[in-house]
Amino acid sequence: MELITLAHGAGGSLTGVLIKELFRRHFDNEFLAEAHDSARLPGIAGKLAFTTDSYVIDPLFFPGGNIGKLAVCGTVNDLAMSGARPLYLSCGFIIEEGLPVSLLESVVASMASAAGEAGVLIVAGDTKVVNRGAADKLFVNTSGIGEIPQGIDISGGNAKPGDSVIASGTLGDHGAVILVEREKLGLESPLESDCAPLCGLVADMLEACPDIRVLRDPTRGGAATALNEIAVQSQVGIEIDEETIPVRAAVRGICEILGLDPLYLANEGKLIAIVPAGKTDAVLKAMQSHPYGREAAIIGRVLPEPRGRLVLKTPYGSRRILDIMVSDSLPRIC
Amino acid sequence: MKHIDEFRSAALTQSLVKKLRETLTRPIRVMEVCGSHTMSIFRSGLRDLLPETISLVSGPGCPVCVTPQSYIDEAVRLARHEDVIIGTFGDMMRVPGNQGSLLKEKSAGQDIRILYSPFDAVEIAAKNPGKKVIFLGIGFETTAPVTGLSILEASGRDIGNYSVFSAHKRVPPAMEALACDEELQIDGFLCPGHVCTVTGMEPYRFLAEKYGKPAVIAGFEIVDILHGLLLIAEMIRQGKPAVANGYPRAVSDRGNPKALEILDRVFSTGASAWRGMGVIPQSGLEIRQEFSLFDASRLFGLGVTDRPSPAGCICGDIMRGRRTPLDCLLYKNSCTPENPVGACMVSAEGTCAAYHKYCVE
Amino acid sequence: MCIGIPVKLVERDEYSGIGEIEGVRRRISLALVLEARVGDYILVHAGCGMHVIDEEAAVETLDLLRKLEDEAY
Numbered sequence: 001m002e003l004i005t006l007a008h009g010a011g012g013s014l015t016g017v018l019i020k021e022l023f024r025r026h027f028d029n030e031f032l033a034e035a036h037d038s039a040r041l042p043g044i045a046g047k048l049a050f051t052t053d054s055y056v057i058d059p060l061f062f063p064g065g066n067i068g069k070l071a072v073c074g075t076v077n078d079l080a081m082s083g084a085r086p087l088y089l090s091c092g093f094i095i096e097e098g099l100p101v102s103l104l105e106s107v108v109a110s111m112a113s114a115a116g117e118a119g120v121l122i123v124a125g126d127t128k129v130v131n132r133g134a135a136d137k138l139f140v141n142t143s144g145i146g147e148i149p150q151g152i153d154i155s156g157g158n159a160k161p162g163d164s165v166i167a168s169g170t171l172g173d174h175g176a177v178i179l180v181e182r183e184k185l186g187l188e189s190p191l192e193s194d195c196a197p198l199c200g201l202v203a204d205m206l207e208a209c210p211d212i213r214v215l216r217d218p219t220r221g222g223a224a225t226a227l228n229e230i231a232v233q234s235q236v237g238i239e240i241d242e243e244t245i246p247v248r249a250a251v252r253g254i255c256e257i258l259g260l261d262p263l264y265l266a267n268e269g270k271l272i273a274i275v276p277a278g279k280t281d282a283v284l285k286a287m288q289s290h291p292y293g294r295e296a297a298i299i300g301r302v303l304p305e306p307r308g309r310l311v312l313k314t315p316y317g318s319r320r321i322l323d324i325m326v327s328d329s330l331p332r333i334c
Numbered sequence: 335m336k337h338i339d340e341f342r343s344a345a346l347t348q349s350l351v352k353k354l355r356e357t358l359t360r361p362i363r364v365m366e367v368c369g370s371h372t373m374s375i376f377r378s379g380l381r382d383l384l385p386e387t388i389s390l391v392s393g394p395g396c397p398v399c400v401t402p403q404s405y406i407d408e409a410v411r412l413a414r415h416e417d418v419i420i421g422t423f424g425d426m427m428r429v430p431g432n433q434g435s436l437l438k439e440k441s442a443g444q445d446i447r448i449l450y451s452p453f454d455a456v457e458i459a460a461k462n463p464g465k466k467v468i469f470l471g472i473g474f475e476t477t478a479p480v481t482g483l484s485i486l487e488a489s490g491r492d493i494g495n496y497s498v499f500s501a502h503k504r505v506p507p508a509m510e511a512l513a514c515d516e517e518l519q520i521d522g523f524l525c526p527g528h529v530c531t532v533t534g535m536e537p538y539r540f541l542a543e544k545y546g547k548p549a550v551i552a553g554f555e556i557v558d559i560l561h562g563l564l565l566i567a568e569m570i571r572q573g574k575p576a577v578a579n580g581y582p583r584a585v586s587d588r589g590n591p592k593a594l595e596i597l598d599r600v601f602s603t604g605a606s607a608w609r610g611m612g613v614i615p616q617s618g619l620e621i622r623q624e625f626s627l628f629d630a631s632r633l634f635g636l637g638v639t640d641r642p643s644p645a646g647c648i649c650g651d652i653m654r655g656r657r658t659p660l661d662c663l664l665y666k667n668s669c670t671p672e673n674p675v676g677a678c679m680v681s682a683e684g685t686c687a688a689y690h691k692y693c694v695e
Numbered sequence: 696m697c698i699g700i701p702v703k704l705v706e707r708d709e710y711s712g713i714g715e716i717e718g719v720r721r722r723i724s725l726a727l728v729l730e731a732r733v734g735d736y737i738l739v740h741a742g743c744g745m746h747v748i749d750e751e752a753a754v755e756t757l758d759l760l761r762k763l764e765d766e767a768y
Contacts, residue, residue: 253717318379451742476697
């Protein structure tokens with residue numbers, strides 16, 4: 001089995017082979033093919049969106065995806081949450097020596113596939129190889145540039161009392177899968193990560209309603225954390241109805257067994273949208289017509305109070321505060 | 335989910351609240367002892383639905399909360415040995431000891447694994463013969479038989495590198511310590527449903543027979559809890575304290591004889607230190623001499639003592655239902671979920687942690 | 696303190712079996728509930744079956760509580 005060695009990252013002939021045989025073969029495009037020190041890209045007329053994220057997930061492979069797919073979708077989605085059309089990505093790899101080349105190739109192939117689906121080009125990259133123990137198998141960083149269409153102003157501070165809160169689908173899938181895989185708790189489930197690029201969904205939503213107030217992808221910390229952040233940024237109260245929150249049966253089962261709450265589990269292919277009341281139906285319809293929004297549902301509303309807080313309305317009519325997540329959910333037995 | 339969803343019915347909840355309101359003739363205070371009851375009550379927002387004439391108080395039924403801090407210190411000390419693998423329930427990971435938590439040790443590279451079951455620890459021992467696998471046995475009579483079974487399994491399969499660091503405790507002695515407290519103003523008790531699945535109802539009869547307090551063995555869904563409260567209210571109204579089974583689908587009068595047999599076979603009862611409450615006789619479960627090869631306390635010379643509560647900490651009073659977190663000067667100041675000072679803040683189901691999380695004012 | 700979940704026993708051998716809830720499966724010990732049959736609902740705690748759920752008792756409890764519902768309205 002061929003393994004990545006320090007020589008692969010040294011910048012010499014082996015690095016060249018890796019770039020040519022692996023990266024450029026999968027990420028092939030005109031900009032990358034120029035093989036300059038930097039990609040020379042056409043100018044963009046409108047406002048730019050720019051983001052970066054690093055991915056250090058363990059395990060590297062999980063049902064529904066891997067670190068590579070996550071790295072592309074995560075950055076694409078961050079751009080989409082500004083209403084931007086994602087255009088170009090860079091990717092940096094920090095590889096622990098000894099990683100099988102075939103594993104790296106699987107990751108890279110997934111990235112190419114996800115990028116293709118999202119309509120982005122991977123135009124720049126970097127590879128470093130570090131000593132055993134200096135990194136945990138593989139770390140990936142992606143940065144992305146997107147173009148924000150004119151007239152679009154989506155920001156966490158835009159929510160207004162009266163707006164509707166919509167979730168694009170079931171919550172907690174990714175977090176539940178990762179916890180089960182990583183902690184090896186002996187649970188078998190049909191569950192897969194929901195990892196997916198959402199730029200197409202967002203484009204359809206903006207067509208139905210250019211005045212969408214807020215878009216947020218609820219990754220680490222789950223929907224509860226994302227909604228808390230919005231409530232604080234917009235200085236509004238947000239109330240969600242427990243009964244309307246879409247949750248997969250298997251996620252419910254895992255949460256029961258381990259004492260977890262799906263609202264605090266990560267999502268990698270979902271978004272929360274805050275939408276003017278009058279446009280709610282139109283946006284919902286547009287979402288439900290898209291493959292990544294079929295299970296979209298209205299889950300709550302924006303209120304003037306309690307300012308900066310997220311409140312859950314239970315099926316019994318009682319209300320309780322949902323605080324921001326302090327630390328990662330761990331399984332409970334007691 | 336069968337046997338869960340039916341007991342989360344909004345319609346039944348509404349009618350039970352109405353019936354409870356009609357049945358209560360005077361204000362009453364009910365103590366729920368079990369951490370899972372505390373969680374369920376807060377998560378469902380039940381306190382908002384209850385009539386003002388009933389107030390709920392949380393007791394010391396959180397095994398993580400009542401485990402002395404020195405237990406964590408000993409576990410951390412063990413974890414630092416190169417040939418040791420620690421297996422633990424997730425609940426224990428964040429509890430801070432003097433040298434930090436198990437989570438911190440895990441981040442520092444020690445082999446500490448979150449397990450769903452002690453049986454998994456036995457398997458890890460079988461697969462790693464060169465390592466010593468130590469399972470942190472926390473929990474009450476629901477969990478202790480499972481730990482006991484894991485010891486029997488290891489014994490039967492000659493897995494000599496598995497041991498248990500037992501901090502298992504029994505609930506009835508702690509409840510007796512509460513019930514005999516003259517200052518305690520509790521009118522009735524919700525008893526821990528799953529503990530009674532193992533022990534049956536007998537160990538709780540003393541609450542009614544000796545102390546004249548009504549008690550209900552209750553399940554954990556909102557309808558179960560309301561049903562329990564209603565039964566207590568009815569007994570108070572009729573002046574007929576008794577111990578009633580409000581969870582017959584999961585609790586039988588005699589409990590689980592096989593589980594009780596395992597408890598008796600593997601463990602003996604002794605005095606045990608409860609953080610915030612002091613030493614309670616007959617409340618600890620120690621691994622019997624016969625299984626000393628699987629007793630981490632003996633194998634590694636471990637000792638657990640309780641330290642007096644830091645100045646200002648009123649967890650003892652809170653666990654006895656005498657005061658609430660809002661009465662505590664340290665609450666939300668020097669004592670927070672990230673930096674817990676006392677027992678009630680240490681675990682997610684402790685009273686202070688619950689108040690904090692659900693922003694009770 | 697003790698999360699106990701009712702799972703459906705879908706397979707069993709002498710001392711253990713597979714419990715399932717909402718499509719999620721796990722191996723559980725049946726050492727404390729040797730009388731359990733496939734199709735039964737078992738209360739499971741820490742990977743161990745603790746009690747075979749008494750279906751009749753469950754129905755009785757719900758019937759009793761539903762009567763209260765009728766009385767209330």
